[in-house]
Amino acid sequence: MAPAQEQLEGEQIVAQNEDGTNCIERSRVTVIGSGNWGSVAAKLIASNTLMLDSFHDEVRMWVYEEVLPSGEKLTNVINQTNENVKYLPGIKLGKNVVADPDLDNAVKNATVLVFVTPHQFMEGICQRLVGKIKPDVEAISLIKGMEVKMEGPCMISSLISDQLGINCCVLMGANIANEIAVEKFSEATVGFRENKEVAERWVQLFSTPYFQVTAVQDVEGVELCGTLKNVVAIAAGLVDGLEMGNNTKAAIMRIGLREMRAFSKLMFSSVRDSTFFESCGVADLITTCMGGRNRKVAEAFAKNGGKRSFDELEAELLQGQKLQGVSTAKEVYAVLSNRGWLEMFPLFTTVHEICVGRIPPTAIVEYSEHKPKCCLT
Numbered sequence: 001m002a003p004a005q006e007q008l009e010g011e012q013i014v015a016q017n018e019d020g021t022n023c024i025e026r027s028r029v030t031v032i033g034s035g036n037w038g039s040v041a042a043k044l045i046a047s048n049t050l051m052l053d054s055f056h057d058e059v060r061m062w063v064y065e066e067v068l069p070s071g072e073k074l075t076n077v078i079n080q081t082n083e084n085v086k087y088l089p090g091i092k093l094g095k096n097v098v099a100d101p102d103l104d105n106a107v108k109n110a111t112v113l114v115f116v117t118p119h120q121f122m123e124g125i126c127q128r129l130v131g132k133i134k135p136d137v138e139a140i141s142l143i144k145g146m147e148v149k150m151e152g153p154c155m156i157s158s159l160i161s162d163q164l165g166i167n168c169c170v171l172m173g174a175n176i177a178n179e180i181a182v183e184k185f186s187e188a189t190v191g192f193r194e195n196k197e198v199a200e201r202w203v204q205l206f207s208t209p210y211f212q213v214t215a216v217q218d219v220e221g222v223e224l225c226g227t228l229k230n231v232v233a234i235a236a237g238l239v240d241g242l243e244m245g246n247n248t249k250a251a252i253m254r255i256g257l258r259e260m261r262a263f264s265k266l267m268f269s270s271v272r273d274s275t276f277f278e279s280c281g282v283a284d285l286i287t288t289c290m291g292g293r294n295r296k297v298a299e300a301f302a303k304n305g306g307k308r309s310f311d312e313l314e315a316e317l318l319q320g321q322k323l324q325g326v327s328t329a330k331e332v333y334a335v336l337s338n339r340g341w342l343e344m345f346p347l348f349t350t351v352h353e354i355c356v357g358r359i360p361p362t363a364i365v366e367y368s369e370h371k372p373k374c375c376l377t
């Protein structure tokens with residue numbers, strides 16, 4: 001899958017050394033985000049830039065600055081210890097990862113941008129980046145989520161493309177960050193729109209022997225898989241919290257996958273069925289429903305009978321890491337409600353109504369021919 005180095009270098013702009021001789025203009029990578037997955041993404045990329053002549057070794061990582069209980073700034077600690085002690089403790093990122101709390105400075109020389117923050121912060125980040133990045137930058141989004149605006153839903157890759165005027169691919173997959181951090185084997189999917197060579201460059205930048213990446217020409221399908229599976233993961237966590245067992249959980253996952261596909265195809269007729277069989281599809285759905293953070297917090301929500309809010313449980317259980325499923329359920333619900341599709345998507349609808357306390361957690365497994373809104377009918 002990875003293209004030959006000569007082919008990649010052939011695409012590079014030729015720059016000049018101080019002595020006037022030609023050399024290859026190397027790409028400079030900045031990772032925007034430094035949470036659990038952001039830190040692992042920086043580690044993966046940093047291991048590859050050391051080996052690829054077409055990239056500068058250094059990987060800059062923008063850090064949303066915070067002060068640790070010790071009184072030290074997170075950025076300083078990352079640069080001193082080479083570890084993100086808050087979001088990925090115990091893992092060395094690579095000495096060529098440089099943490100930078102200044103967003104403008106972090107992007108000013110970048111030719112390659114990797115976006116990986118919780119989706120709710122992206123609108124603000126894009127606004128701050130307008131006019132601050134090089135015009136020919138290539139971008140990729142690892143963010144699982146969407147925005148809903150007055151004019152309709154907007155995927156995060158489109159938000160980036162529209163606001164910054166740059167091309168944006170996506171990378172999604174069955175990727176629980178802590179497992180990839182310790183180099184356990186997993187797969188991922190790059191979604192691209194038209195330019196296969198750009199997609200292959202992303203494959204090359206991310207792939208390692210333990211992280212196998214493939215590219216498919218279905219950016220919306222890949223991104224919607226990554227986004228919508230978080231809603232199904234909330235449902236799976238509720239089922240776990242109610243101790244309903246494996247058959248019920250499998251039923252929830254099957255119904256969830258069916259709604260993911262139906263919603264994606266209604267949103268974008270170009271979405272391919274085959275995308276749901278890639279890592280970004282059924283594999284991500286399985287891993288998230290088995291071992292993800294959305295599942296974990298939803299389980300606690302159901303165990304507490306819905307009496308403690310998702311916000312409270314998120315803060316307690318995730319300690320600064322962010323859930324995407326609850327806000328995505330709200331965003332999906334807004335789309336369904338606006339278009340009169342609520343009855344067609346009982347699982348997505350039920351998850352949102354449980355999250356906001358309109359109905360109890362047990363509603364996820366109530367089934368009856370006479371209750372059309374229930375998701376197990």
Ligand SMILES: NC(=O)c1ccc[n+]([C@@H]2O[C@H](COP(=O)([O-])OP(=O)(O)OC[C@H]3O[C@@H](n4cnc5c(N)ncnc54)[C@H](O)[C@@H]3O)[C@@H](O)[C@H]2O)c1
Nearest residue numbers: 034035036037038064116117118121143144176177321322
């Ligand atoms: N963690 C995983 O296993 C995993 C795997 C695949 C994809 N993802 C996706 O990656 C994206 C990023 O998740 P993550 O796990 O890296 O983050 P995270 O949930 O671990 O951490 C939250 C991050 O948000 C930052 N933050 C807090 N307030 C902020 C603000 N106001 N503005 C900007 N940043 C702020 C924090 O500093 C921290 O870096 C999400 O869309 C997630 O769904 C996560």
Ligand SMILES: O=P(O)(O)OC[C@H](O)CO
Nearest residue numbers: 173174175176292293294
């Ligand atoms: O921990 P979650 O639920 O945010 O899921 C993490 C990843 O998206 C799994 O691929």
